[in-house]
Every structure is written in C-alpha cells, then in structure tokens.
Amino acid sequence: MSFDRLIAKIIETGNPTVVGLDPKLDYVPDFIKEKAFEEKGRDLKGAANALWHFNKALIDAVCDIVPAVKPQAAYYEMYGWHGVKTLYKTIEYAKEKGMFVIVDGKRNDIGATMEAYTNAYLGSTAVDGKTFEGFGADALTVNGYLGTDGIAPLTAVCKENDKGIFVLVKTSNKSSGELQDRKLDDGKTIYETMGDMCESWGADTIGKYGYSAVGAVVGATYPEQLAEMRAKLPHTFFLVPGYGAQGGGAEGVAKAFDEKGLGAIVNSSRAVMCAYQKEGCDPKDFAGAARRECIRMREDITSFVTALKK
Amino acid sequence: MSFDRLIAKIIETGNPTVVGLDPKLDYVPDFIKEKAFEEKGRDLKGAANALWHFNKALIDAVCDIVPAVKPQAAYYEMYGWHGVKTLYKTIEYAKEKGMFVIVDGKRNDIGATMEAYTNAYLGSTAVDGKTFEGFGADALTVNGYLGTDGIAPLTAVCKENDKGIFVLVKTSNKSSGELQDRKLDDGKTIYETMGDMCESWGADTIGKYGYSAVGAVVGATYPEQLAEMRAKLPHTFFLVPGYGAQGGGAEGVAKAFDEKGLGAIVNSSRAVMCAYQKEGCDPKDFAGAARRECIRMREDITSFVTALKK
Numbered sequence: 001m002s003f004d005r006l007i008a009k010i011i012e013t014g015n016p017t018v019v020g021l022d023p024k025l026d027y028v029p030d031f032i033k034e035k036a037f038e039e040k041g042r043d044l045k046g047a048a049n050a051l052w053h054f055n056k057a058l059i060d061a062v063c064d065i066v067p068a069v070k071p072q073a074a075y076y077e078m079y080g081w082h083g084v085k086t087l088y089k090t091i092e093y094a095k096e097k098g099m100f101v102i103v104d105g106k107r108n109d110i111g112a113t114m115e116a117y118t119n120a121y122l123g124s125t126a127v128d129g130k131t132f133e134g135f136g137a138d139a140l141t142v143n144g145y146l147g148t149d150g151i152a153p154l155t156a157v158c159k160e161n162d163k164g165i166f167v168l169v170k171t172s173n174k175s176s177g178e179l180q181d182r183k184l185d186d187g188k189t190i191y192e193t194m195g196d197m198c199e200s201w202g203a204d205t206i207g208k209y210g211y212s213a214v215g216a217v218v219g220a221t222y223p224e225q226l227a228e229m230r231a232k233l234p235h236t237f238f239l240v241p242g243y244g245a246q247g248g249g250a251e252g253v254a255k256a257f258d259e260k261g262l263g264a265i266v267n268s269s270r271a272v273m274c275a276y277q278k279e280g281c282d283p284k285d286f287a288g289a290a291r292r293e294c295i296r297m298r299e300d301i302t303s304f305v306t307a308l309k310k
Numbered sequence: 311m312s313f314d315r316l317i318a319k320i321i322e323t324g325n326p327t328v329v330g331l332d333p334k335l336d337y338v339p340d341f342i343k344e345k346a347f348e349e350k351g352r353d354l355k356g357a358a359n360a361l362w363h364f365n366k367a368l369i370d371a372v373c374d375i376v377p378a379v380k381p382q383a384a385y386y387e388m389y390g391w392h393g394v395k396t397l398y399k400t401i402e403y404a405k406e407k408g409m410f411v412i413v414d415g416k417r418n419d420i421g422a423t424m425e426a427y428t429n430a431y432l433g434s435t436a437v438d439g440k441t442f443e444g445f446g447a448d449a450l451t452v453n454g455y456l457g458t459d460g461i462a463p464l465t466a467v468c469k470e471n472d473k474g475i476f477v478l479v480k481t482s483n484k485s486s487g488e489l490q491d492r493k494l495d496d497g498k499t500i501y502e503t504m505g506d507m508c509e510s511w512g513a514d515t516i517g518k519y520g521y522s523a524v525g526a527v528v529g530a531t532y533p534e535q536l537a538e539m540r541a542k543l544p545h546t547f548f549l550v551p552g553y554g555a556q557g558g559g560a561e562g563v564a565k566a567f568d569e570k571g572l573g574a575i576v577n578s579s580r581a582v583m584c585a586y587q588k589e590g591c592d593p594k595d596f597a598g599a600a601r602r603e604c605i606r607m608r609e610d611i612t613s614f615v616t617a618l619k620k
Contacts, residue, residue, distance in 0.1 A: 074427045079444060080443075106453070111483060116388045127354060171420060178458060190492075
C-alpha cells in the first residue's frame with residue numbers, strides 16, 4: 001500500500017531520485033531522429049517513434065541505478081495520439097525493467113470524471129466483461145483545486161492496487177506564489193492548506209515506512225517551504241521537481257527528507273536527457289552520459305541525505 | 311480573436327449550449343458496440359471504435375443547431391491511446407461539421423511544460439521543419455493553481471490563432487468549496503481571486519463582443535456565485551457545467567448571461583448522450599433523441615435568456 005514499493009526501491013538503490021522523461025524532439029540525437037523518420041515518416045508518427053527509441057535507450061541505461069521514471073504527459077500529447085502511444089509504450093517498458101512509473105499529468109476534475117482518469121492511469125477499464133489497463137502507471141500527479149470529490153476516486157484505487165498520487169502543493173515555478181502563497185483568513189497559506197488536505201486525504205493509507213498513498217509536489221526552488229512542509233506533514237511523501245536546470249541545489253533539496261533519509265524523491269529531467277550535450281561527448285553515447293549524470297546527481301544529493309547513502 | 315468565433319456561432323444558432331462528449335461505453339447503444347467490437351476487437355481498440363461511431367452520429371445529429379462540443383479528455387484516456395485517437399478523430403470531425411471544439415482537459419503545469427500542452431491542444435508542433443496540429447481544438451479548459459507562468463503560453467497562442475481557454479474558477483462539484491470558497495486575508499474568496507486573475511490574464515485579448523480569450527468555468531450548481539461572478543468579471547466568458555444531470559436549473563443558469571444574452575455557454579453531457587434511455591425510444595434512434603434533448607435544452611435556457619431567442 002501507499003508508496004511502500006517506491007520507498008523499497010529507493011532504499012535498494014540508495015538513490016532518492018527519479019528521471020523525468022520529458023522528451024522534446026530537440027533533445028533527441030540526430031542519428032535517432034533520422035532513423036525514426038525513415039521508419040515512420042517526417043511527421044507526428046515519426047517524431048513519436050524517435051521519442052520512443054530515445055526513452056527506451058535512457059531506461060536501459062539507468063534502470064539498475066534509478067528507482068523511478070516520471071514521463072510528463074504534455075511532451076507526449078504535443079505529438080498527438082501517436083505521442084500518447086509512445087507514452088503508453090514507455091510506461092510499459094519502464095515497468096518491465098522494474099522501474100516505478102509516475103505519470104506527471106496533473107489531472108483534476110469532479111468525482112465522476114476523476115474516476116475515468118483514475119481508471120486511465122492507475123486502475124483499469126472494463127470492456128465487454130474484461131478489464132484492461134489504459135496506461136498502467138504506478139502513480140499520478142494531480143491538482144487538488146476541486147477538493148475531496150476529485151481525490152476520493154484515486155485514493156480508493158490506491159488502496160486496492162498499491163498505487164499512489166502526488167497532489168500539487170507548492171510548485172517550482174516563479175509565479176507559484178501568486179495563488180499558493182496567499183494567506184487565508186486563518187493565517188495559513190493556500191499551499192499549507194493544501195498540504196493539510198494531503199495529510200487528511202492520505203490518513204487511512206499509511207504504509208510500513210510511515211508514508212501514505214497521498215504524496216505532495218513541493219518544488220526544490222523553495223527550500224524554506226520544503227523544510228516547513230517536511231516538518232508539518234509527517235505522513236506525506238514528497239515529489240520534488242526543480243533540482244538542477246530550474247535552479248534548486250542539493251543542500252536545499254535535502255530539507256525534503258526525514259532523519260532516515262526517506263520521505264522524498266527528487267526529479268531531474270533535462271539535465272539527464274541532455275547530459276550528452278552538456279558533456280560534449282559523442283551523441284551516440286547519449287545514454288552513457290545520462291547514466292553518468294544520474295550517478296552524479298545521486299552522489300550530490302546523498303552527500304546531504306547521508307542516511308540513505310550505500 | 312478571443313471567443314468571437316464561438317459567440318458568433320451562438321448568435322447564429324440562437325443557442326448558448328455545448329454538448330459534452332463524455333462517452334462512457336455504458337452510454338453507447340448495444341448495436342453500435344457489437345458492430346465496433348466485431349470490427350476492431352473486444353478490447354480498448356474496439357471500445358474506442360464504439361465511442362467514435364457514437365460521437366460521429368451525435369455530431370451529425372446536432373451540428374446544425376448546437377454551436378459547440380466539449381469532449382472530456384478523461385473519458386478517452388481511460389481507453390488508453392486508442393481512446394485518445396478517438397478524441398483526435400472526434401475533434402477533427404466536429405470541426406469539419408463547423409462546430410467549435412472545447413477540449414475539457416483541465417491541463418496545468420509550469421511555463422515550459424504548459425507550452426507543450428498549448429502546442430498539443432491549441433497550437434502546433436514542429437517536426438523536421440514542418441508543423442502539425444496534435445489535436446487542433448479551438449479552446450481548452452485549464453487549472454490556474456500554478457499562476458501566470460502556467461497561463462501565459464496559452465494566451466500567446468490564443469492571440470495568434472484566434473483560440474481561447476477556460477480557467478477553473480468555481481467548479482460544479484459538491485466539495486468545490488473546500489478550497490475555492492475559503493476566504494483570503496483580504497476578505498476575498500479563492501474563487502473570486504481566481505476570477506480576478508482571469509480578467510487580468512485576458513485584458514489584452516478582448517474581442518468585438520467585449521469578451522477576452524480567457525474564460526472561466528463556473529458551475530451551474532452555484533447560481534449565486536454565477537450572478538456574482540457575472541457582475542464582477544465583465545470581460546470573462548463563462549463555461550457553465552452542471553446543468554441538468556448535476557442539478558443546475560435554467561433559471562439559475564440564466565444568471566451567467568449579460569443583458570444581451572451573451573457571456574456564457576452551458577454544457578450538458580449525460581442528458582444528451584443518454585436521451586434515448588430517458589425517452590425510452592428505440593436505441594437505434596439515439597441520435598434523434600439527442601437532438602430532441604438539445605432542442606428542449608435550448609428552449610429551456612432561452613426561455614430565461616430571452617435576448618438570445620430567435
């Protein structure tokens with residue numbers, strides 16, 4: 001139940017990080033793009049094929065040292081349904097390789113419709129008496145603006161199927177404070193209020209490491225809030241975006257963890273996918289460069305989160 | 311620019327309503343399902359094929375009397391990428407038939423990722439020097455929890471491409487008040503604050519009818535807030551869900567409109583898609599029943615929004 005499977009993998013690998021798979025076509029080395037276009041065409045179908053080959057090689061390169069991947073739905077949807085097919089194949093392949101898969105879709109809706117999203121990403125859909133997984137992910141990011149109705153269908157499936165969700169609490173972007181930092185009439189900020197809602201939504205799904213199935217997204221770019229939220233939300237597991245390319249450093253990120261070195265997973269997308277560009281190595285070695293960046297990131301973060309270091 | 315195209319179609323049809331295409335497989339008559347399963351299989355692919363035939367017949371039945379359709383992404387995503395392909399085909403077909411297409415996806419993310427969603431739904435994606443539309447919709451629903459960064463990429467494309475967005479302000483579900491009705495320290499509620507942000511985000515996209523490209527979702531189930539928001543947000547066009555099946559009546563819904571009968575479009579999904587069940591007619595006449603329900607709804611709403619009545 002809850003994030004126990006993810007936490008067990010983090011302990012096993014000694015690595016509290018997740019590779020974000022947000023594959024812009026510009027990130028894909030030319031030799032992969034050309035081959036993919038020749039196979040499927042110089043269009044959305046060919047582009048989606050290029051993303052698939054890129055993702056597959058990245059997963060192969062890091063699956064033994066990184067516990068999880070986080071495909072960002074937007075970067076697949078921009079290639080239309082062909083892109084969404086690549087999202088499906090990426091999830092399927094990462095799971096085959098033993099990785100925990102978090103779909104970053106920030107989905108949200110009223111209860112009946114949220115059931116449909118739940119079926120799509122974490123549960124299954126019935127067709128003529130049989131059930132099929134639409135995407136079959138392990139966790140999904142969601143937006144809690146609609147309140148409990150929009151969360152309850154997810155927590156029900158998380159309990160049954162050993163899956164989890166991450167609710168947006170304090171996001172990593174510059175303008176996140178415009179709404180999230182505003183103070184309510186009880187003196188609490190909106191993000192604190194959303195954090196409290198996460199603790200409450202997750203209350204009856206607490207697993208063996210002390211964390212519930214309802215996690216929170218808290219950006220690495222706001223280390224003070226990370227520390228504050230870690231102290232206030234003892235059962236809420238954090239997904240921390242914004243490390244690296246967006247500006248969050250390891251020392252700040254370390255504030256998201258508890259004294260056992262648990263309680264959070266830190267995402268890096270561009271720095272891993274584009275490591276070959278930064279390194280200046282042969283683009284054919286892009287997957288090797290991604291692996292080296294994952295090791296560097298693991299060492300950087302565990303140098304502050306020492307309880308987890310193997 | 312802005313919602314001018316939609317408003318022109320509303321005036322032309324004398325009908326301020328939109329048909330929500332949220333096609334659960336249970337809503338699809340057996341004769342369509344059986345044929346679709348025989349063609350493509352008793353699985354997600356066959357189910358997606360059934361939804362496609364159902365949607366196509368509904369669009370054919372109402373496209374001359376209803377200005378717009380609103381496919382809800384969740385009900386396609388639950389059938390995996392096959393379902394998303396049906397979403398694409400549905401959008402394409404409704405546009406061919408002259409309808410304005412609002413994708414109800416409630417998307418939200420930080421700026422760079424929101425650009426990807428913008429490309430996916432309202433703009434286009436470049437592949438090898440050519441551009442392609444991922445989904446090619448006319449408008450998209452979005453969630454503003456992340457602030458301006460997450461909205462700016464959309465408004466840029468709305469200005470260039472004559473498209474629009476609807477930001478969640480006050481949603482139609484029971485628990486919408488848990489966060490949205492909370493008061494900030496300046497005495498305003500969160501939904502009022504989000505409404506003010508809509509006016510501000512839309513300020514330089516105001517079209518010839520006085521409405522901007524940044525609309526708001528305000529539920530029919532809260533008529534008092536509809537009236538309040540209509541008065542306070544003079545340039546914000548409303549998408550009003552919750553009429554009919556969710557409990558909102560025409561008299562309440564009428565509060566969303568200005569004195570010219572403009573300023574809002576009211577959604578109905580289940581009551582239209584399942585009209586044949588409620589009527590008890592031959593399921594083969596499901597599309598005819600949907601048309602009759604659309605006419606009933608138009609008459610019901612324009613009996614209160616008399617300025618628009620033809």
